[in-house]
Amino acid sequence: MQDVIVLNCGSSSIKFAVMNVETGQASLTGVAENLGNADARVKFKASGQSSSLSLPENANHQQALSSIQTIIGEHDANPVAVGHRVVHGGETFTQSALIDESVKEAIKSTFHMAPLHNPPALEGIESAQKAFPDLPHVAVFDTAFFQTIPKHAYLYALPKKLYEEHGIRRYGFHGSSHYFVSREAARMLNKPIEQTNLICAHLGNGCSVAAIKNGQGVDVSMGFTPLEGLVMGTRCGDLDPSLHSVIADTLNYTPKQVDALLNRESGLLGLSGMSNDCRTLEEAAEAGNEDAQMALKVFCYRLAKYIGSYMVVTGPLDAIVFTGGIGENSAFIRESVLSMLEHLGFGVDTDKNLAARFGQAGNISSGKTPVLVVPTNEEWVIAQDAVRISQQA
Numbered sequence: 001m002q003d004v005i006v007l008n009c010g011s012s013s014i015k016f017a018v019m020n021v022e023t024g025q026a027s028l029t030g031v032a033e034n035l036g037n038a039d040a041r042v043k044f045k046a047s048g049q050s051s052s053l054s055l056p057e058n059a060n061h062q063q064a065l066s067s068i069q070t071i072i073g074e075h076d077a078n079p080v081a082v083g084h085r086v087v088h089g090g091e092t093f094t095q096s097a098l099i100d101e102s103v104k105e106a107i108k109s110t111f112h113m114a115p116l117h118n119p120p121a122l123e124g125i126e127s128a129q130k131a132f133p134d135l136p137h138v139a140v141f142d143t144a145f146f147q148t149i150p151k152h153a154y155l156y157a158l159p160k161k162l163y164e165e166h167g168i169r170r171y172g173f174h175g176s177s178h179y180f181v182s183r184e185a186a187r188m189l190n191k192p193i194e195q196t197n198l199i200c201a202h203l204g205n206g207c208s209v210a211a212i213k214n215g216q217g218v219d220v221s222m223g224f225t226p227l228e229g230l231v232m233g234t235r236c237g238d239l240d241p242s243l244h245s246v247i248a249d250t251l252n253y254t255p256k257q258v259d260a261l262l263n264r265e266s267g268l269l270g271l272s273g274m275s276n277d278c279r280t281l282e283e284a285a286e287a288g289n290e291d292a293q294m295a296l297k298v299f300c301y302r303l304a305k306y307i308g309s310y311m312v313v314t315g316p317l318d319a320i321v322f323t324g325g326i327g328e329n330s331a332f333i334r335e336s337v338l339s340m341l342e343h344l345g346f347g348v349d350t351d352k353n354l355a356a357r358f359g360q361a362g363n364i365s366s367g368k369t370p371v372l373v374v375p376t377n378e379e380w381v382i383a384q385d386a387v388r389i390s391q392q393a
C-alpha cells in the first residue's frame with residue numbers, strides 16, 4: 001500500500017490529506033486554518049474521528065506544516081511522496097513536475113499571473129520540503145491539462161504583444177478535476193478516452209466548463225484568471241470588460257476594489273443578495289423567493305449557453321458530464337440546464353437524476369446523448385501524479 005501526502009497551500013490555510021494511491025481513499029484529511037491570525041488551528045479527521053489542535057498565535061506555514069508532520073507521523077501511513085496543488089503553471093508546465101530549484105524558480109516566474117495563489121503555494125512547498133525532507137515533492141498544476149488548447153482558442157483579441165511579452169492569454173483552471181472526470185466518463189461509456197468527446201461542467205464554489213475532444217482539453221470557460229466564464233458562488237464570470245471602469249467611476253472604487261466586488265460579492269451571492277450557497281438558494285427559491293429564483297436561472301442559462309457553444313468545438317458529442325458540489329448533488333440545477341438544451345436532443349430521467357447524488361455516479365439522460373454525473377477526486381490525480389513523476393525521476 002502506497003500513501004501520498006497531498007497538500008493545497010493557500011494564503012491563510014493548508015489543506016492536507018493522506019491518500020492511498022491505489023484506491024483514491026483518504027485515510028486522513030485536515031486543514032490548518034487562520035494562519036497568521038491569533039486563532040490559528042489545525043482540524044483533522046481520521047477513521048471517522050474529528051480532532052482539533054491550536055497552533056501558536058499567528059502561526060505561519062512552517063509552523064503549521066511541522067504540526068501536520070506530527071499528525072501524519074502519529075497516523076498509520078506509509079507516505080512515499082508529497083503532491084502539491086499549484087494553481088498556475090503558466091505555459092511552462094504542461095504536466096506535473098518533480099520539484100527542484102529550477103521548478104521553484106519557474107513557479108516564482110508565474111507569481112504575477114496568480115498573485116493570491118502561487119506565492120503561498122511556493123511557501124507551502126518550501127515548508128513541506130523542510131517537514132518531509134526525505135520524500136520526493138511533486139507539483140501538480142491546475143492549468144496543465146489545458147495546455148493542449150489551440151492558440152485560436154486561448155488568445156484574447158488584444159494587441160498581440162500583451163500575449164507575447166506578458167503571457168496574457170486564457171489558461172483555464174480546475175484541470176485536475178476535468179482530467180479525472182473525463183477519464184471516468186470514458187470508462188463509464190466504455191470508450192477509449194482518446195476517441196471520446198465530452199463537455200464537462202465542474203460546478204462548485206468556483207465553476208468551469210471544459211470542451212474535451214479526443215480526450216484533450218480544447219477549450220475552457222475560465223481564462224487568464226478563474227474569474228471568467230460561468231456564474232459562480234461569488235464570482236461574476238463573463239461580463240462586458242468596459243464595466244470594470246464603469247463600476248470604478250460609478251462607485252468611486254479603485255481597480256482593486258472593483259476586482260474584489262467581481263470576485264467576492266458577485267455571482268449567486270450578488271444576484272440573490274442572500275447567499276453563495278446553491279442549497280440555500282434552492283430552498284429559498286422553492287419557498288418563492290424571486291431573487292433566489294433569478295440567481296439560479298442566470299446560473300443555469302449561462303451554463304446552457306456554454307454547453308451549446310462547446311458543441312461547436314467538440315464535434316460529435318459522447319456525453320455531458322456534471323461534477324463538483326453542485327454538479328454532483330443538485331438534481332434541480334442539472335434538470336434546469338438540460339431543459340434549456342431540450343431542442344438539441346438532451347433530456348433528463350427524473351428518477352435517475354435523483355439517484356445520482358451524494359457520491360453516486362450515473363447516467364441521468366433520457367435522450368440519446370448520455371449525461372453523466374461523476375464525483376470528482378482531484379486529490380487522487382495529485383497523488384497518482386506524485387507517484388508517477390517521482391518514480392520516473
Ligand code: ADP
Pocket residue numbers: 203204205206233276277278279280282324325326329330331
Ligand atoms: P469548492 O469549489 O469550494 O470545492 P464544492 O465543490 O464543495 O465547493 O461545492 C460547493 C457548492 O455545492 C455549494 O454551492 C453547495 O451549496 C453545493 N451543494 C452541495 N450539496 C448540494 C446539494 N445537495 N444540493 C445543491 N447544492 C449542493
